Amino acid sequence: MENKMLTVEQAYKAMFYFLEHQYELTKSDEIGGLLGFMDWTLWSDSSTPADPAMWEDWLVAVKRAL
Template structure:
């Protein structure tokens, strides 16, 4: 899955939660700022930078967990 596809999946997940929880304003506002323009980037450019930081953190934590399992099997 690409970073862009993961972003879209995250958006669709949050959108479904918004619908299931009665469309709260706070989540609606977040979805508005996370929605994408024709170029695929979020309406609020700061959100893309935050997304990339989150992806980096997730990758680093996954790599660290993998390394720990290799170093300390079982």
């Protein structure tokens, strides 16, 4: 796979899709609950997650990784 740069939003979605796949494999209640807070489809204006604190936590994680 070729290296590509992702936006912060694209990286968040990539993490969501990864966790969604893990949930499909394991049916883990913990992962399912986390996905519920992260789900983009629940965002009323597509600029914050179902749980806005989750987005803030994500931004902190991105800054830490950088």
